[in-house]
Amino acid sequence: MRRILAAVAVLATLSAAAACSSDDKADKPAGTKVDVGVIAIIDVAPIYLGKAKGFFRKRGIDLDLVPEQGGAPIVKGVLAGRYQFGFSNVTSLMAAQADGAPLKAVASGVASTGRAGRDFSAIVVRDDGRIRTAKDLTGKTIAVNTLKNLGDTTVRQSVRKAGGDPARLKFAAMPFPTMPGALQSKKVDAIWVVEPQLSQAMTMGLAVLSSNFVDTAPDLTVALYFTSKDTIAKSPGLVTGFTEAIKESLAYADDHPEEVRDVVGTYTPINDTVRIGMILPNWPQDINRSSLDQVARLGEQDGIFKRQPALDDLLP
Incomplete structure (x- = not known):
């Protein structure tokens, strides 16, 4: 009798486990x-x-x-x-x-x-005083992640808003993570970055020039x-x-x-x-x-x- 009860208990346990397993899958x-x-x-x-x-x-x-x-x-x-x-x-x-x-x-x-100056996107330059406003980017080379894209449009708008010539910008395509180093080594004159590369650039002593998204539209x-x-x-x-x-x-x-x-x-x-x-x-x-x-x-x-x-x- 005890063996029968034990077997019943085992079967009940297995059935419950199977039910739980089925529920888990569901x-x-x-x-x-x-x-x-x-x-x-x-x-x-x-x-x-x-x-x-x-x-x-x-x-x-x-x-x-x-x-x-x-x-x-x-x-x-x-x-x-x-x-x-x-x-x-x-x-x-x-x-x-x-x-x-x-x-x-x-x-x-x-x-x-x-918020200008507190956005997650910015145009960044070296902090050497040579480029003071977005107008000064006229004729300069700016790094963007892809060409003829959002970077071009919004950077041009910052330059236009500052009184510069947006048609006289040069763009170079490169991945966001390589941009701060490229700017620091003077391979480009400015970079367009978003976070976390923006904060990375700040830790390297680079400077925010303009908040291009804010310049484009509220x-x-x-x-x-x-x-x-x-x-x-x-x-x-x-x-x-x-x-x-x-x-x-x-x-x-x-x-x-x-x-x-x-x-x-x-x-x-x-x-x-x-x-x-x-x-x-x-x-x-x-x-x-x-x-x-x-x-x-x-x-x-x-x-x-x-x-x-x-x-x-x-x-x-």
């Missing part, structure tokens, strides 16, 4: 593998936080974040099917859309703080998360899940600045001085449409766009 879906093109800068901290916090996993998304140098190659990656989603500055997306690329934004990506929407229209047509549920997860990630990042500072160090090397000193951007839920209208006008004026971008078709 709570933790296997996940659809999703590749997302990103840039190793502070802008994308929310998606790294969202992955760590399980915001994507709970929606059945197994997220893989792939670093690229800038928005333009990420756009190409999404169009080629290498990435299901991407993070890109608004100029890259507008240029692609104006050329007929079937892209659609799904959520806001990052926005300027709107509370500029700088970048967006996006996908292809083909992905929207074929996998609408995936797009909905990703959009919900990234919006939850943006809200979490806005509410937890210290976790933002910590997570940045997991995908790009920074020291404690830079981590503590970084100027954090804003991560609003809403897209500032009027700021994008301004970027579209400037891009067309500066010859970046072949035709006026159709923002109504691009934006969600």
Whole structure:
């Protein structure tokens, strides 16, 4: 009799374990593998936080974040099917859309703080007094991460606003992490950087010349998360899940600045001085449409766009 009772107990335990295992699997879906093109800068901290916090996993998304140098190659990656989603500055997306690329934004990506001298983006120069205002950049070489892009547009606007000639600027493409060293060694006259490279530049004795995002538009929407229209047509549920997860990630990042500072160090090397000193951007839920209208006008004026971008078709 005891043996029978013991066997029953074992069977009950195994059944309970099987039930728990089944419940665990239900709570933790296997996940659809999703590749997302990103840039190793502070802008994308929310998606790294969202992955760590399980915001994507709970929606059945197994997220893989792939670093690229800038928005333009990420756009190409999404169009080629290498990435299901991407993070890109608004100029890259507008240029692609104006050329007929079937892209659609799904959520806001990052926005300027709107505070001159306290934004997460800046034009930086050597602190030797030779370049005192953005007007003095006329005829000089400025490093940007990719050519004919957001860096060009916003740097030109700072120069224009200061009374200089935006048509007489020279741009050199290089990755953000190499820019402070290139400026210090006089390979270029100025650099356009965002955090954490902005704070890194400050620790090297370099100086902020102008806040180019603030010069361009109040509370500029700088970048967006996006996908292809083909992905929207074929996998609408995936797009909905990703959009919900990234919006939850943006809200979490806005509410937890210290976790933002910590997570940045997991995908790009920074020291404690830079981590503590970084100027954090804003991560609003809403897209500032009027700021994008301004970027579209400037891009067309500066010859970046072949035709006026159709923002109504691009934006969600």
